[in-house]
Amino acid sequence: MHKEPLLSIKDIKKDYVTGEIVTHALRGVDFEVHEGEFIAIMGHSGSGKSTMLHILGFLDTPSSGQYFFDGTDTTKLTEDDLAEIRNKKLGFVFQAFNLLPRTSALDNVRMPMIYAGIDEKIQFEKAKKALAAVGLSHRLKNNPNELSGGEQQRVAIARALINNPRLILADEPTGNLDSKSTEEIMGIFDDLHRKGHTIIIVTHEDNVSDHAEKIVRMKDGMVFERKISEKHEYIAHNKPRD
Amino acid sequence: MNILLTISLAIKGLLANKIRAFLTILGIIIGVAGIIMIVSVGNGAESLIVNQIKSVGSNLIGILPGGREEGEAPAAAYGIVITTLKSEDIKALKEIPHVVGVAGYTKSVLPIFYKNKKAESTVTGTSADYPAVEDAAIDGGRFFNDIDDNSISKVAVLGSQIKYDLFGDMNPVGENIKIKNETFKVIGYMQERGASGFTNNDTLVFIPVKTMQKLILGTNHISMGRVKVDNAEYMDAVVEDIERILRTRHGISNPKDDDFTVASQEQGLQILTNVTGSIKLLLTAIAAIALIVGGIGIMNVMFIAVTERTHEIGLRKAIGAKRQDIMKQFLIEAVAITSLGGILGIIIGGGFSALVAFTIQYLGYDWDLIVTPDSIIIAAGVIVGIGIIFGYAPAKKASLLSPIDALRYE
Structure with missing residues (x-):
């Protein structure tokens, strides 16, 4: 195995309290991700896979357990520290794209750099390059409502990558897309993986999880299976990666 | 956070719902236009009276028939024959x-x-x-x-x-x-x-x-x-x-x-400015109430905006916005909205003041158009103040939302 993992969680639990009813969304999960891995988290709705992704992405905090990210114990960090991690070390891709309405593709992609306080001239240069990389050079000035679903998701991916994150988190990124766009988007994720990016993707679709090298299955708030994906087993057998 | 981008977003957001935006800023427009007009018309009327008195010449003492009470104008000034x-x-x-x-x-x-x-x-x-x-x-x-x-x-x-x-x-x-x-x-x-x-x-x-x-x-x-x-x-x-x-x-x-009243020009002016001053103050207070009501309208709309845009706030936090970034954004929006209303109010109030002044001048009276820079500066300050005061509570609420709760909100 590699050296230090990029992130590791130990015995993470998450309870939701609504009135007197306590829902155990996560019942003690251990999980490690190494630099350069492409992992799919699968499971039915209610399995805890989304809660897991939100906690990994610092959008939500665990009820108990430990979370080390990039060598830091994150459980003691403040809200603003976490915002900085989300801004500089993470990139999110959501099912519903989550672009700012009435805001051009270019400005959407600039947004994380604005919060990072990067020089405006550099913002525009980098945002244009990032949009070109996902094949949207001709759509810089368009607002989200003028873009197709596939195009919107490509803008979201460009935005996720803009601050050179250590980890890309995708929550059902193809859930709102047709099969053609799904293939295009997954092609981009494959590319990113090949370039060495670390990716965690939450999905319930096999044709999506097949793109990952590892699959983690969850059920009732626990991990019950970890395996190498079939596609990567096939690749590993026939054409070993360098 | 980039201020220009925030302002342009705030204006685009406003334009997305034109009627609501107009109603929101109407209170500010009326309040500001009212203050500008009252100050201007008040100053104009005062100038009319003061010019009247000054044009007679300086170092003058006036004598009117009939006595008067302390601080009041003599009866003869009201046209009573003595x-x-x-x-x-x-x-x-x-x-x-x-x-x-x-x-x-x-x-x-x-x-x-x-x-x-x-x-x-x-x-x-x-x-x-x-x-x-x-x-x-x-x-x-x-x-x-x-x-x-x-x-x-x-x-x-x-x-x-x-x-x-x-x-x-x-x-x-x-x-x-x-x-x-x-x-x-x-x-x-x-x-x-x-x-x-x-x-x-x-x-x-x-x-x-x-x-x-x-x-x-x-x-x-x-x-x-x-x-x-x-x-x-x-x-x-x-x-x-x-x-x-x-x-x-x-x-x-x-x-x-x-059975007579003797007053120097200075004393006469003093009495008149006391009277016009207190009238102006009263009218300004009424316009100020309009501004406060307008400000509460802004606060209400900003609270609605925070609720409507909870999802957007979650997203902004997900991509790295800190609490103060969100806070600043909503404050800037509130100030942008009030400023828009304020600018329109200054234009409308100034326009009406000019109309009144030119009409009266056309009728041959010595009425000065006085829109003083300080009344505009004060109005501008009040506008920004209202934006900040009434934008603060909604902005604070927005900044405290947890990222995932905000993102889940549909």
């Missing part, structure tokens, strides 16, 4: 040291005839000292003197406008005009003085005060007297002397029984 003041009273004041001229006045609006031409005029019976007292200059011929007055001469001096209306470019000196069936000889005409406050000096016709009393009005009192002092520092002393002399002449021992 007959206690005589021209001899005013003449006696010329003996006071530092007095350079004294003039009594009695006026009547009458038609003036020259051959078959007619002009409306305010016929003013006054003293030979009038030009000296009011800094008025003769353009041609001469003003009447004490001999004309004592002999009840039928001589007249024309204001420049009356001279033009009746004689055109012709020299009127030596011509005869008719006032109330009496024939008067024109002996001079005044230089153009322009309108001053409520009076157009150029439409006056001057005749000796005794002539006015005996031949035109059939009275023996005057409606007002003015005393010109050579130096401003003697004003108070002269006022005391006038009061003493008039009390002696009228046989008054207790100042409470005064």
Whole structure:
């Protein structure tokens, strides 16, 4: 195995309290991700896979357990520290794209750099390059409502990558897309993986999880299976990666 | 956070719901336009009155018939006729040291005839000292003197406008005009003085005060007297002397029984500015209430905006916005909305003020258009203040949302 993992969680639990009813969304999960891995988290709705992704992405905090990210114990960090991690070390891709309405593709992609306080001239240069990389050079000035679903998701991916994150988190990124766009988007994720990016993707679709090298299955708030994906087993057998 | 981008987003958000945006900023528009107009119209009205008083000349002391209560204007100022003041009273004041001229006045609006031409005029019976007292200059011929007055001469001096209306470019000196069936000889005409406050000096016709009393009005009192002092520092002393002399002449021992009022120009202005000042303050308070109501409207809309855009806030936090970034964004939006309303209010208020001023100026009155920079600066400050004060609570609420709760919100 590699050296230090990029992130590791130990015995993470998450309870939701609504009135007197306590829902155990996560019942003690251990999980490690190494630099350069492409992992799919699968499971039915209610399995805890989304809660897991939100906690990994610092959008939500665990009820108990430990979370080390990039060598830091994150459980003691403040809200603003976490915002900085989300801004500089993470990139999110959501099912519903989550672009700012009435805001051009270019400005959407600039947004994380604005919060990072990067020089405006550099913002525009980098945002244009990032949009070109996902094949949207001709759509810089368009607002989200003028873009197709596939195009919107490509803008979201460009935005996720803009601050050179250590980890890309995708929550059902193809859930709102047709099969053609799904293939295009997954092609981009494959590319990113090949370039060495670390990716965690939450999905319930096999044709999506097949793109990952590892699959983690969850059920009732626990991990019950970890395996190498079939596609990567096939690749590993026939054409070993360098 | 990039301020320009935030402002452009705020404006795009506003334009996405035009009716709501308009209603939101309407309160601010009305409040700001109201304050600008009230200050401007108030200053204009004050300028009208002050110009009226100042145009008469400086270092003047006015004497009106009838007493007055402390701090109030005398009854004669409201047009009530009191007959206690005589021209001899005013003449006696010329003996006071530092007095350079004294003039009594009695006026009547009458038609003036020259051959078959007619002009409306305010016929003013006054003293030979009038030009000296009011800094008025003769353009041609001469003003009447004490001999004309004592002999009840039928001589007249024309204001420049009356001279033009009746004689055109012709020299009127030596011509005869008719006032109330009496024939008067024109002996001079005044230089153009322009309108001053409520009076157009150029439409006056001057005749000796005794002539006015005996031949035109059939009275023996005057409606007002003015005393010109050579130096401003003697004003108070002269006022005391006038009061003493008039009390002696009228046989008054207790100042409470005064049947006259003596006030320097300064004191008169003071009383008037007190009155106009308190009216302005009252109206400004009403406009300020409109602004506060407008501000509460902004707060309400900002709270709705926070709820509507909870998802957006979650997203912004997901990509790295800190609490203060979200806070700043909503504050900037609130200030942008109020500023938009404020700018429109300043334009509308300024426009209406100009309209009022030009209309009144067109009617020939001495009304200044006063939109002072400080009223605009104060309005602008108040606008930004309202944006911040009423934007703070919604902005704070937005900044405290947890990222995942906000993101889940649909």
